[in-house]
Amino acid sequence: MPTHHFPKIKKITYEGPSTTNPLAFRYYDPNEMVAGKKLKDQLRFSIAYWHSFRGVGTDPFGPGTIVRPWEKGKDPVSIAKTRMDAAFEFFTKIQAPFYAFHDRDIAPEGRTLAESNRNLDKVVAHAKQLQKATGVKLLWGTANLFSNPRYMCGAATNPDAHVFAYAAAQVKKALEVTRTLGGENYVFWGGREGYETLLNTDLKREQDHLAAFLHMAVDYAKQIGFKGQFLIEPKPKEPTKHQYDFDVASGIAFLRTYGLEKYFKFNIETNHATLAGHTFQHEIEVAAAAGLLGSIDANAGDTLLGWDTDQFNPDVRELTLAMFSILKAGGLGTGGFNFDAKLRRPSIDLADLFYAHIGGMDSYALAYKLALKIRAEGKLEKFVDDRYASYDGDYGKAIEKRRLGFKDLEKLVLRKLGEPKPKSGRQEYLENLLSSYLHH
Numbered sequence: 001m002p003t004h005h006f007p008k009i010k011k012i013t014y015e016g017p018s019t020t021n022p023l024a025f026r027y028y029d030p031n032e033m034v035a036g037k038k039l040k041d042q043l044r045f046s047i048a049y050w051h052s053f054r055g056v057g058t059d060p061f062g063p064g065t066i067v068r069p070w071e072k073g074k075d076p077v078s079i080a081k082t083r084m085d086a087a088f089e090f091f092t093k094i095q096a097p098f099y100a101f102h103d104r105d106i107a108p109e110g111r112t113l114a115e116s117n118r119n120l121d122k123v124v125a126h127a128k129q130l131q132k133a134t135g136v137k138l139l140w141g142t143a144n145l146f147s148n149p150r151y152m153c154g155a156a157t158n159p160d161a162h163v164f165a166y167a168a169a170q171v172k173k174a175l176e177v178t179r180t181l182g183g184e185n186y187v188f189w190g191g192r193e194g195y196e197t198l199l200n201t202d203l204k205r206e207q208d209h210l211a212a213f214l215h216m217a218v219d220y221a222k223q224i225g226f227k228g229q230f231l232i233e234p235k236p237k238e239p240t241k242h243q244y245d246f247d248v249a250s251g252i253a254f255l256r257t258y259g260l261e262k263y264f265k266f267n268i269e270t271n272h273a274t275l276a277g278h279t280f281q282h283e284i285e286v287a288a289a290a291g292l293l294g295s296i297d298a299n300a301g302d303t304l305l306g307w308d309t310d311q312f313n314p315d316v317r318e319l320t321l322a323m324f325s326i327l328k329a330g331g332l333g334t335g336g337f338n339f340d341a342k343l344r345r346p347s348i349d350l351a352d353l354f355y356a357h358i359g360g361m362d363s364y365a366l367a368y369k370l371a372l373k374i375r376a377e378g379k380l381e382k383f384v385d386d387r388y389a390s391y392d393g394d395y396g397k398a399i400e401k402r403r404l405g406f407k408d409l410e411k412l413v414l415r416k417l418g419e420p421k422p423k424s425g426r427q428e429y430l431e432n433l434l435s436s437y438l439h440h
């Protein structure tokens with residue numbers, strides 16, 4: 001079903017690094033064979049429905065600035081369907097193989113849960129047809145458990161069991177529609193699962209409730225045969241002052257405490273990493289070290305602003321390091337790179353939506369190729385291996401295998417080893433090595 005919501009913009013194609021066409025890819029050639037697969041299948045780019053088709057540029061100081069031509073009519077469900085036609089036209093023209101949504105992004109919330117569910121069913125039937133017609137697939141679904149005022153004190157961590165029950169009913173439905181649409185993952189981002197003040201909060205009880213909620217989700221997925229990967233998306237704050245899924249490390253502790261680690265992996269968002277005081281690469285490495293790297297919400301923050309600005313990421317250096325760690329971990333499996341990023345408030349034209357994603361996709365494609373090259377040459381990895389080589393020797397290996405204790409090591413130092421010889425960490429040399437790949 002071809003539509004015409006972007007009449008002036010044709011399908012974006014690859015023209016190579018030297019092109020001067022702002023509506024062309026310079027590094028992302030979806031059908032290029034890279035490392036044994038088409039680039040589009042390696043990168044699995046996804047469009048975030050909430051930003052690109054529901055975001056209108058509101059901020060705390062003013063209303064929306066972005067007015068889309070398809071946003072007209074009286075019946076919210078038919079507007080939702082027309083909007084979805086526009087969205088799939090965009091996915092196709094930008095050559096993104098996936099999209100991702102919250103339940104309330106795609107269909108309007110009704111006056112009752114039953115009405116909301118009916119609205120969702122109608123739009124999901126439409127989505128199913130559009131997916132079939134275009135070949136675009138669902139990377140993940142999720143439920144919006146943070147916008148409606150009923151969730152002001154949390155969803156699964158709400159002090160009122162009534163709200164917990166409502167949230168459970170909403171996620172039940174969101175899981176069903178994600179399964180219907182063949183979603184490859186399902187995301188839990190706990191935007192309001194946290195607290196504003198401990199004066200009114202039972203922290204332990206709220207964490208227990210969150211765990212109970214996630215166990216119910218695991219059980220229900222089994223009941224309905226939903227095979228997608230469950231993902232936790234950590235974020236330290238915003239909208240809530242302190243969120244329970246603060247970062248990957250606290251997420252791992254939470255999952256293990258409650259016996260959930262077999263069922264979840266992490267969806268890591270660049271801007272959430274930096275809000276938590278970490279680099280993007282750090283969060284990737286922490287998840288990978290636990291075997292829990294799942295997917296990426298691709299965006300960037302602003303070093304001068306302390307909130308989730310959700311920008312498209314032009315920083316090829318940061319992305320190359322991230323890609324390097326993702327490749328080292330063996331890739332993302334069923335995950336992908338979802339552009340959880342939005343236009344700046346004054347970027348009001350339809351073309352801006354294209355420029356934004358072209359930039360994001362090109363940066364990732366370039367970073368991916370650079371990271372492949374760095375790995376193929378192996379200089380960085382060899383440096384790190386050499387740095388730890390003493391653990392491959394006799395007593396080093398015994399330390400790793402926990403075959404030696406403090407007494408043995410004391411004896412070893414006193415009788416044989418003596419004082420260790422300092423070795424340079426060579427950071428500046430390594431920075432230069434990295435630069436040699438970035439500016440070749």
Ligand code: XLS
Binds near residue numbers: 102187189235297308
């Ligand atoms: C907000 C989150 C959100 C999740 C999905 O900061 O990034 O958009 O990705 O609920």
Ligand code: NI
Binds near residue numbers: 340
């Ligand atoms: Ni996100």
Ligand code: NI
Binds near residue numbers: 269271308310340
């Ligand atoms: Ni975010």
